[in-house]
Amino acid sequence: xxxxxxxxxxKTDLRDTPIPEGHHLLEVNDLKMYFHTQDGVVKAVNGVSxxxxxxxxxxVVGESGSGKSVTSLxxxxxxxxxxxxxxxxxxxxxxxxxxxxxxxxxESVRGNDIAMIFQDPMTSLNPVYTIGRxxxxxxRLHKGLSKKEALDRSVELLRMVGIPNAEQRVKEYPxxxxxxxxxxxxxxxxxxxxxxxxxxxxxxxxxxxxxxAQIIELMQELQHKNGNAIIMITHDLGVVADIADKIMVMYAxxxxxxxxxxxxxxxxxxxxxxxxxxxxPKQVQDEKKPLTPIKGNPPSLxxxxxxxxxxxxCPYATDLCRTQKPPTHVTKTGHYSKCHYSNDEQxxxxxxxxxxxxxxxxxxxxxxxxx
Amino acid sequence: xxxxxxxRVLQFIPVFLGVTIIMFLLQNVVxxxxxxxxxxxxxxxxxxxxxxxxDHGLVVTDENGKPQxxxxxxxxxxxxxxQYFNYLNxxxxxxxxxxxxxxLPVTEILxxxxxxxxxxxxxxxxxxxxxxxxxGMISAIKRYSFWDTLVTLSTSILVAMPAFWLGxxxxxxxxxxxxxxxxxxxxxxxxxxxNGEFQDWVYYILPAFTLASVxxxxxxxxMRSQLLEVMNQDYIRTARAxxxxxxxxxxxxxxxxxxxxxxxxxxxxxxxxxxxxxxxxTVFNWPGIGNEIYLAIxxxxxxxxxxxxxxxxxxxxxINLLVDISYAFLDPxxxxxxxxxxx
Ligand SMILES: Nc1ncnc2c1ncn2[C@@H]1O[C@H](COP(=O)(O)OP(=O)(O)OP(=O)(O)O)[C@@H](O)[C@H]1O
Ligand code: SF4
Ligand SMILES: [Mg+2]
Numbered sequence: 001x002x003x004x005x006x007x008x009x010x011k012t013d014l015r016d017t018p019i020p021e022g023h024h025l026l027e028v029n030d031l032k033m034y035f036h037t038q039d040g041v042v043k044a045v046n047g048v049s050x051x052x053x054x055x056x057x058x059x060v061v062g063e064s065g066s067g068k069s070v071t072s073l074x075x076x077x078x079x080x081x082x083x084x085x086x087x088x089x090x091x092x093x094x095x096x097x098x099x100x101x102x103x104x105x106x107e108s109v110r111g112n113d114i115a116m117i118f119q120d121p122m123t124s125l126n127p128v129y130t131i132g133r134x135x136x137x138x139x140r141l142h143k144g145l146s147k148k149e150a151l152d153r154s155v156e157l158l159r160m161v162g163i164p165n166a167e168q169r170v171k172e173y174p175x176x177x178x179x180x181x182x183x184x185x186x187x188x189x190x191x192x193x194x195x196x197x198x199x200x201x202x203x204x205x206x207x208x209x210x211x212x213a214q215i216i217e218l219m220q221e222l223q224h225k226n227g228n229a230i231i232m233i234t235h236d237l238g239v240v241a242d243i244a245d246k247i248m249v250m251y252a253x254x255x256x257x258x259x260x261x262x263x264x265x266x267x268x269x270x271x272x273x274x275x276x277x278x279x280x281p282k283q284v285q286d287e288k289k290p291l292t293p294i295k296g297n298p299p300s301l302x303x304x305x306x307x308x309x310x311x312x313x314c315p316y317a318t319d320l321c322r323t324q325k326p327p328t329h330v331t332k333t334g335h336y337s338k339c340h341y342s343n344d345e346q347x348x349x350x351x352x353x354x355x356x357x358x359x360x361x362x363x364x365x366x367x368x369x370x371x
Numbered sequence: 372x373x374x375x376x377x378x379r380v381l382q383f384i385p386v387f388l389g390v391t392i393i394m395f396l397l398q399n400v401v402x403x404x405x406x407x408x409x410x411x412x413x414x415x416x417x418x419x420x421x422x423x424x425x426d427h428g429l430v431v432t433d434e435n436g437k438p439q440x441x442x443x444x445x446x447x448x449x450x451x452x453x454q455y456f457n458y459l460n461x462x463x464x465x466x467x468x469x470x471x472x473x474x475l476p477v478t479e480i481l482x483x484x485x486x487x488x489x490x491x492x493x494x495x496x497x498x499x500x501x502x503x504x505x506x507g508m509i510s511a512i513k514r515y516s517f518w519d520t521l522v523t524l525s526t527s528i529l530v531a532m533p534a535f536w537l538g539x540x541x542x543x544x545x546x547x548x549x550x551x552x553x554x555x556x557x558x559x560x561x562x563x564x565x566n567g568e569f570q571d572w573v574y575y576i577l578p579a580f581t582l583a584s585v586x587x588x589x590x591x592x593x594m595r596s597q598l599l600e601v602m603n604q605d606y607i608r609t610a611r612a613x614x615x616x617x618x619x620x621x622x623x624x625x626x627x628x629x630x631x632x633x634x635x636x637x638x639x640x641x642x643x644x645x646x647x648x649x650x651x652x653t654v655f656n657w658p659g660i661g662n663e664i665y666l667a668i669x670x671x672x673x674x675x676x677x678x679x680x681x682x683x684x685x686x687x688x689x690i691n692l693l694v695d696i697s698y699a700f701l702d703p704x705x706x707x708x709x710x711x712x713x714x
Contacts (some may be wrong), residue, residue, distance in 0.1 A: 076612060078608060078611055078612060103616075103617075104616075107614045107615070107616055108614060109614070110611070110612055110613065110614040111612055111613035111614035112614055115612070116612050118605060118608065118609060118612070120605055123604065123605040123606065124605045124606055124608075124609045125606055125609065126606040126609070126610065126624050126628070127606070127628070127702070127703070127704055128627050128628055128631075128701065128702060128703060129624075129627075134609075137610075137613055137615065137623075138613040138614060141613065141614055141615065142614060173703040173704070175703070175704050186609075189609075189613070
């Protein structure tokens, strides 16, 4: 009875199917996930779009409550419906819709083709089973490994994520691990089946700085080896600064700006992104107030402002902003921004923060060195 | 773990002494002279009364068992503290004294009655575990469905219903109204075979159900709320994210966590049932220890009351210890925490 559901599904893994012509590894198109609650409809994800290819890293940045976690949980099909409901849009993995997939098909994708590291390592492991058993489960399910094989591989995985004395530690329970160790276990668990896409939801928030760096390095190393894509979720633009290829900035359930990491750092177009840039320590040097927090709080997702969702907090907001939804301004490279004034180059030039970050490849920094 | 068990067993001693001392004092303040009650309406000669008192150690005797008299020629009552030590001494030798009324060793009487209580408790606990856990699971998994409502409604009714009333209703329904249909099978009088054993387990169903009714309802409520709570935990989402099906997640990950408090509740309740439910046993005229103690109290047959309470205290303490151990077995945090405290 307790062996229930651990038989290997004898279907081919979706990751072994080629990506159809004209498609990306992962495509999120205008995805909308609303929660129908007693207090009204919570528009937690409201029109998220991006694409991701193999070997790429996407950084998703935004304040608490901006819908970062719900977006990735929707992709994984892990939102309870009800109260959740996909109100529109689609998610294509290798050209196949994850939204319209049957539950059984999704189960063979989860943990296998797409794996996720969760935000809170302290509560994300089952307290009554050993680490080894919890690590083994996915591999037995997706790879059809025997108990013994899966346990051996669990030891290997623990060693890989830098847990000493792994043979002994697979037999231990979560409460015998520290927070950092548990997060490593979560990473090992997510990597167990060598996923095509690894979603890491604030994988280092609970950890101290030195361990943060180690864990991010580890994920990059493995990406290098396996060629998988990574979606790195964080509320700290600084964390994704060095590792992301693309960055999506989210605000109140929608992306406000999306572009390559270079574009987001050197040519940001949206006032909210500017605010985030200014709140990274040591990022800005040529301005009088080096650290400027964004004032105010994000709007209620039940009752969004009529015009631009950022207008109540935006220092540049006009009447137009408060009444009309801003259009999406897209550049040739696919860099986009949802602001009425993003197409006004002078406005952007005058107000965007100047950064002294050294662009990769630049020998001499372009600006801001002397400040 | 071993050290933990030893510590728990040592904790038994003050509890045991406390309970028995209270019982001992109580029998001396309850009105009614037990020895007079033995004779019933008939008058008893003072000599006969004194002989009985001497037999039961209520007066001081010499080596030959003859009552000693003081200078006024009156018998000397045994001091209470001496009586209590005599009781403890007897207990260590497996002797719980002799019944006032029936002149039989208390151990013999109780050993004859106790199996009925134990068997009733066993059937009761099986009913409680199966129906309670099952109903709780169904109503949690099919939350807000017809079945959930049905379970919620019936548990509310069961909790609100006094056991003796439920017992009478069941007797009335199955024994009287459905007499022809059930052929009297569920109803008393209990039939004994030649060995004095019940002929049929069928007779256990109604009393066991009555005995377990309230706690079955509680079990199902605890199970429901625990399972719902566990299903909201982060580690359940982790399990789903691994690709386990909803069913596998419930069986493999949620159930064990949800069962921990339920097992504790059922275990403690088993101890309560083994103490002989006086109401249920009285309503069903069940020849168990509860009924026996109830009758003994009415008759002021203190040795039986003391003996019964002694057995109950020991059984409850042992069961509670077993519950604690099984709890630790289910929950590694407690198991390992307890063994870590060794060093
Ligand atoms: N089951 C639910 N029912 C109603 N609202 C929900 C539910 N789950 C999430 N939300 C809401 O959706 C919004 C987005 O939440 P989400 O967890 O995605 O934020 P986040 O960007 O990950 O924030 P954080 O940085 O704090 O993790 C929040 O306002 C949250 O309250
Ligand atoms: S649209 Fe207006 S309010 Fe919104 S970000 Fe742009 S300037 Fe600010
Ligand atoms: Mg989150």
